[in-house]
Amino acid sequence: MNFVCCIKQVPDTAEVKIDPETNTLMRSGVESISNPYDLVALETALILKDKYGGWVTALSMGPPQAEQVLKEAISLGADAAVLLSDRAFAGADTLATSYTLYKAIRNLDLDRPVDIVLCGKQAIDGDTAQVGPGIATRLGFTQFTSVIEIRELNTYDRHITVKRRVEGGFEVVRGPLPTVITVDLGLARPRRASLPGLILSLRAVIDKWDADAVGAEVPKIGLKGSPTWVRRIFSPPLKEGGPVFDARKDPVPAVERFLDTIVADEELISELFKNPGV
Amino acid sequence: MREEFEVAVVGAGPAGISAALALAEKGIKVIVFERGEFPGAKNVSGGVLYGHDLGESVPDFIRRECPVERNIVESRVWYLSVDGGFNVSFRDRAFEEGLSFNAFTVGRARFDRWFAGIAEEKGALVVCGTTVTDLLRDDGGRVTGVRTDRSDGDVTARVVLIADGINSALAAKTGFRPEPKPNDVALAVKEVIELPEEVINERFNVEAGHGVTIEILGEITKGMDGVAVIYTNKNSLSLCIGANLFDLMSNTVRPYEMLEEFKAHPMVAPLIKSGRPREYMAHWLAEGGYDTIPHLYGDGYLIAGESGMLFNALHREGSNMAMASGRLAALTIAGALARGDTGSEGLAGYAAALQASYVMKDLKKYRRFNRFLLNHKELFSTLPRLGASAAREMLTVDGISKKEKQTSIRRRIQGAIPLARLARLLWAGARSIG
Numbered sequence: 001m002n003f004v005c006c007i008k009q010v011p012d013t014a015e016v017k018i019d020p021e022t023n024t025l026m027r028s029g030v031e032s033i034s035n036p037y038d039l040v041a042l043e044t045a046l047i048l049k050d051k052y053g054g055w056v057t058a059l060s061m062g063p064p065q066a067e068q069v070l071k072e073a074i075s076l077g078a079d080a081a082v083l084l085s086d087r088a089f090a091g092a093d094t095l096a097t098s099y100t101l102y103k104a105i106r107n108l109d110l111d112r113p114v115d116i117v118l119c120g121k122q123a124i125d126g127d128t129a130q131v132g133p134g135i136a137t138r139l140g141f142t143q144f145t146s147v148i149e150i151r152e153l154n155t156y157d158r159h160i161t162v163k164r165r166v167e168g169g170f171e172v173v174r175g176p177l178p179t180v181i182t183v184d185l186g187l188a189r190p191r192r193a194s195l196p197g198l199i200l201s202l203r204a205v206i207d208k209w210d211a212d213a214v215g216a217e218v219p220k221i222g223l224k225g226s227p228t229w230v231r232r233i234f235s236p237p238l239k240e241g242g243p244v245f246d247a248r249k250d251p252v253p254a255v256e257r258f259l260d261t262i263v264a265d266e267e268l269i270s271e272l273f274k275n276p277g278v
Numbered sequence: 279m280r281e282e283f284e285v286a287v288v289g290a291g292p293a294g295i296s297a298a299l300a301l302a303e304k305g306i307k308v309i310v311f312e313r314g315e316f317p318g319a320k321n322v323s324g325g326v327l328y329g330h331d332l333g334e335s336v337p338d339f340i341r342r343e344c345p346v347e348r349n350i351v352e353s354r355v356w357y358l359s360v361d362g363g364f365n366v367s368f369r370d371r372a373f374e375e376g377l378s379f380n381a382f383t384v385g386r387a388r389f390d391r392w393f394a395g396i397a398e399e400k401g402a403l404v405v406c407g408t409t410v411t412d413l414l415r416d417d418g419g420r421v422t423g424v425r426t427d428r429s430d431g432d433v434t435a436r437v438v439l440i441a442d443g444i445n446s447a448l449a450a451k452t453g454f455r456p457e458p459k460p461n462d463v464a465l466a467v468k469e470v471i472e473l474p475e476e477v478i479n480e481r482f483n484v485e486a487g488h489g490v491t492i493e494i495l496g497e498i499t500k501g502m503d504g505v506a507v508i509y510t511n512k513n514s515l516s517l518c519i520g521a522n523l524f525d526l527m528s529n530t531v532r533p534y535e536m537l538e539e540f541k542a543h544p545m546v547a548p549l550i551k552s553g554r555p556r557e558y559m560a561h562w563l564a565e566g567g568y569d570t571i572p573h574l575y576g577d578g579y580l581i582a583g584e585s586g587m588l589f590n591a592l593h594r595e596g597s598n599m600a601m602a603s604g605r606l607a608a609l610t611i612a613g614a615l616a617r618g619d620t621g622s623e624g625l626a627g628y629a630a631a632l633q634a635s636y637v638m639k640d641l642k643k644y645r646r647f648n649r650f651l652l653n654h655k656e657l658f659s660t661l662p663r664l665g666a667s668a669a670r671e672m673l674t675v676d677g678i679s680k681k682e683k684q685t686s687i688r689r690r691i692q693g694a695i696p697l698a699r700l701a702r703l704l705w706a707g708a709r710s711i712g
């Protein structure tokens with residue numbers, strides 16, 4: 001099995017500041033981390049590799065510092081890593097990002113046919129959840145989004161069965177390889193690097209591909225290839241707090257009202273019953 | 279499977295990094311372990327560094343963009359009562375020109391990272407997010423490597439340098455350094471307060487890029503043996519106050535309460551007014567001095583920096599002693615490796631080199647200082663109070679003659695502290711630093 005895992009470097013904070021002049025994210029001064037979903041994707045790839053054998057390549061598009069997330073991937077057990085880095089890639093929206101990643105995966109595919117591409121369900125900064133499906137569409141692979149469990153991977157018949165989160169519940173689906181799956185946080189718990197892995201990653205020299213090496217068409221990458229433009233960024237109004245059941249005077253009616261309220265919430269009930277672990 | 283290094287260093291503080299840098303420069307295969315996510319992540323955020331010692335490791339540190347906050351051009355010493363105090367200060371043009379970067383402030387989180395980066399450039403391997411949990415030893419008890427908290431986490435090394443700071447769990451576990459007694463450590467709390475750069479320039483009467491340090495003794499530590507400091511960073515102030523752990527325990531004063539009162543002191547409050555607290559932390563300091571220094575080497579290992587209790591409490595010099603001891607450890611190790619003797623005898627040169635350096639000379643000179651402070655609590659209670667009341671009285675213009683004032687002051691002093699005790703105190707004080 002040949003796995004490609006897409007990892008995005010994201011700022012390590014929920015409170016990224018927004019530049020009021022340009023309406024863009026102010027990223028300087030904030031520590032960067034691997035998108036947590038992507039570490040779950042990588043862990044999934046590593047588990048599958050341990051079970052079925054194969055090769056895991058980590059792939060990231062970003063500025064030179066994004067090398068850090070690829071080193072982390074190597075420390076955790078990725079066999080190779082490629083950084084897509086070029087000024088021409090800068091300012092990419094989801095369309096240009098998924099195009100660039102797709103081109104790079106095609107290159108890897110020529111070397112060694114790719115069976116499974118793993119992405120995070122979403123990036124914690126951009127949050128659009130569009131890049132995975134964008135890659136799948138361009139590659140012409142089947143796609144499974146929001147996967148929380150891999151039920152079966154059949155490497156002879158070349159199909160995969162997964163459980164995925166859908167509106168109000170879950171569904172179990174099967175489809176042929178090659179495929180793109182985007183993973184939810186519950187799918188796996190990322191491991192901690194072993195000492196030899198960590199040392200290996202500190203010494204690793206990460207492959208860098210520029211636009212030429214990727215073979216990307218210039219009008220489709222970076223700012224030029226990004227039809228999305230940000231009109232306005234704003235903080236959503238604060239949500240009202242949830243219902244409060246005051247049990248200080250008389251707890252019995254408070255608990256009754258609480259039970260009535262959660263029983264009326266179908267979504268919550270279905271979560272509780274379908275996934276008792278949650 | 280297990281990789282072999284010539285040297286393994288525990289801790290990427292000033293001691294560990296200066297050693298690793300010197301070793302790597304000699305082409306020695308060295309690995310450094312740091313439990314923080316990056317070097318400096320676990321370190322008390324700001325402090326004064328000294329150009330001399332850093333220059334020995336990185337001569338062109340300014341050109342290499344050492345993250346300096348401010349070059350110190352003025353040092354103040356305050357002796358405070360509850361409501362006021364005395365201020366002595368010294369400033370010299372030399373500290374702006376010829377002697378610039380004699381002392382300067384840094385944020386340790388940034389500095390340690392920068393310093394480690396230079397060691398990495400020279401070929402040292404710096405492994406972060408990894409705690410050394412034990413030392414490996416052979417049947418004869420000789421140290422042969424380290425064990426870390428990661429899977430497959432052992433590495434072997436011909437020499438291990440223990441540079442894990444005052445809070446050394448490793449020293450305690452191995453018994454190489456006895457657990458310091460409460461008397462021999464101070465607990466310090468520190469707060470960083472953000473202020474605009476120009477506001478700091480104005481309040482401290484300095485040009486851009488220049489800074490001030492203030493060292494403070496007196497009633498602020500509530501009768502306990504302790505000090506406070508204020509350092510200027512580029513756009514923040516580091517406030518720090520600490521007291522002897524034994525005193526803190528017997529007085530049951532909470533350090534953060536001490537900090538809050540310190541911040542409200544009339545000489546401090548105007549300096550930090552409208553500042554925004556940014557970080558807060560607590561840390562130990564080795565205060566025991568010369569007599570608490572453990573045996574600093576043995577079969578296959580050395581101890582450097584504050585893990586070896588190398589700290590000059592009077593002058594607040596710790597980072598420079600850490601760097602100096604780290605460098606001397608590296609020189610000793612290089613020689614021992616070349617001779618092929620990394621046992622206790624092969625490493626003995628370290629102790630001699632330290633003795634010959636300013637590190638042990640200074641610590642020896644001040645060896646009685648900690649006891650002196652501990653045994654003379656009036657330094658932190660009666661004396662500043664008396665001093666302040668005397669000065670207040672002399673400066674109050676109220677129709678009473680100066681002679682009458684002096685007589686009443688003398689009487690008050692004699693009532694509060696017997697003259698013989700005062701004389702002994704001065705004598706002991708002079709001896710403790712003489």
Ligand SMILES: Cc1cc2nc3c(=O)[nH]c(=O)nc-3n(C[C@H](O)[C@H](O)[C@H](O)COP(=O)(O)OP(=O)(O)OC[C@H]3O[C@@H](n4cnc5c(N)ncnc54)[C@H](O)[C@@H]3O)c2cc1C
Nearest residue numbers: 006024025061093094119120122123126127128129130131
């Ligand atoms: C309204 C809006 C404003 C934006 N403003 C800015 C801005 O000001 N500055 C700026 O830099 N960006 C900005 N972007 C972000 C940029 O367009 C997206 O981050 C990028 O296209 C990826 O989309 P996403 O973060 O939503 O990823 P998602 O689609 O949520 O990511 C899903 C998965 O795709 C993979 N993936 C995504 N990106 C990468 C990558 N680069 N490398 C490897 N794998 C990846 C990961 O596996 C990830 O888990 C903005 C995006 C939007 C929608």
Ligand SMILES: Cc1cc2nc3c(=O)[nH]c(=O)nc-3n(C[C@H](O)[C@H](O)[C@H](O)COP(=O)(O)OP(=O)(O)OC[C@H]3O[C@@H](n4cnc5c(N)ncnc54)[C@H](O)[C@@H]3O)c2cc1C
Nearest residue numbers: 289291292293313325326410442443561583584596597600
């Ligand atoms: C509040 C305060 C203010 C100070 N101000 C000054 C000042 O202004 N000037 C000055 O010169 N000195 C000052 N000092 C003292 C100075 O900080 C220390 O003397 C100096 O940092 C000692 O350096 P070191 O390398 O020995 O130890 P440290 O700087 O403490 O470094 C030890 C490193 O080892 C790591 N470590 C510990 N255990 C392990 C383990 N088991 N595995 C892996 N890593 C480990 C730690 O995370 C740490 O990074 C101050 C100290 C305090 C508490």
